[in-house]
Amino acid sequence: MEKVIQTINEEHKGERLDKVLSSVNNEWSRSQVQLWMQEGNVVVNGQKVKSSYKCSVGDVIEISIPDPEELDVVPETMDLEIFYEDSDVLVVNKPKGMVVHPAPGHTTGTLVNGLMAHCKDLSGINGVLRPGIVHRIDKDTSGLLMVAKNDLAHESLVNQLVAKTVTRKYQAIVHGVIPHDYGTIDAPLARDPKDRQSMTVVDNGKHAVTHFQVMERFKDFTLVECQLETGRTHQIRVHMKYIGFPLAGDPKYGPRKTLDIGGQALHAGVLGFNHPRTNEYLEFEAPVPEYFVELLEFLRNNR
Structure with a gap:
């Protein structure tokens, strides 16, 4: 069992303990922290406390992380x-x-x-x-x-x-008609403090860059090719939402009213890398799946 010790500073004075702990480590969800506290794996100054405990400056938090x-x-x-x-x-x-x-x-x-x-x-x-x-x-x-x-x-x-030498290109269908043909989104990403299961753009997040090119425009949607420079969790989905063009079908980052296609319209179509033993550059391309083809035909027929 791993033990982690945190000392509360002025920044977190008066905040709930479960919120503080989930904010200091992106890998710990708030629900996970609360479960640890219920199991007695979190103590403050040597004493067990509830997750609603309000922190004071100088509090010493000891977290025993189960194997x-x-x-x-x-x-x-x-x-x-x-x-x-x-x-x-x-x-x-x-x-x-x-x-x-x-x-x-x-x-x-x-x-x-x-x-x-x-x-x-x-x-x-x-x-x-x-x-x-x-x-x-x-x-x-x-x-x-x-x-x-x-x-x-x-x-x-x-x-x-x-x-950043691996080639990763994705095809995506997004809400809205993107007016410009090319773009680069350079916006840092981190866990959303309001929803630990989601990512969002924050000033102190991890460096994240997505390049995109418009492939085809429809009445209310756009087909784009996105190329990853970095590979953060949900990067394309969050970045396209950030510039106002969320992915079609995306239940987490898309608009409330979106296409019912069982999840985001996103396909990792091109992958290229140097072979680990020969160093030869290899590149592969996979066509979009059938549902994606049918969706494109639907959008073309409803311009």
């Missing part, structure tokens, strides 16, 4: 669409609606379950729940992912992501 739950991830045979595979790396086209990796309470039906049945050699850097996973896309986003089959490949691909 992560050990989960048995079972291989599941799936009809995966493999675009490329060798002894080091694999490129797979993830369908809309599939979760990338298991989590507590959701241990089956994920891409990782399918990958474990497809091949036995996946890198172990991310542990039992995320073997081979170098980067992720959201459940309702379709498209290409690179998977590392050994630790050498994993480290190389992660380093390429950090160096």
Whole structure:
């Protein structure tokens, strides 16, 4: 069990303890902190307190973080669409609606379950729940992912992501008609303090840059190609909302009245990287899924 100690300063004087703790660490949700407090894993000056406890300057908070739950991830045979595979790396086209990796309470039906049945050699850097996973896309986003089959490949691909040399292009359908043909959104992202399950633009967030190009305009929508310079959680979805053109179908960041397509219209269509062993540049392109094609036809017929 990991122990973390925080001392309350003037900035957090008078604030609720659960709010303070969820704000100092982006990985801790407010509900997670409240659960730890109910279980007695958070003490203030050596005493157990309620989550509504109001902090005072100098309070010493000790958080005992429970060890992560050990989960048995079972291989599941799936009809995966493999675009490329060798002894080091694999490129797979993830369908809309599939979760990338298991989590507590959701241990089956994920891409990782399918990958474990497809091949036995996946890198172990991310542990039992995320073997081979170098980067992720959201459940309702379709498209290409690179998977590392050994630790050498994993480290190389992660380093390429950090160096911003990986090509990642997405197609998206957004609300509204974007008047300009090109644009760059440079706006830092972090957890929304009002909703820890969402991201938002904040001054002290992590650097995030999205480039976009208009591909086609419709009556009330626009088809764009977005290229990631950085890869923050929900980056395209939040950035397009930030400039006033949220993704169609997006239940989290879209308008209340949007298209009923089972999630955001977003497809990771182009993925390029240097092979971790040969350094040869490889690039792959996956066509948009059928629902995306049908939506485009609908929009073209209703200009």
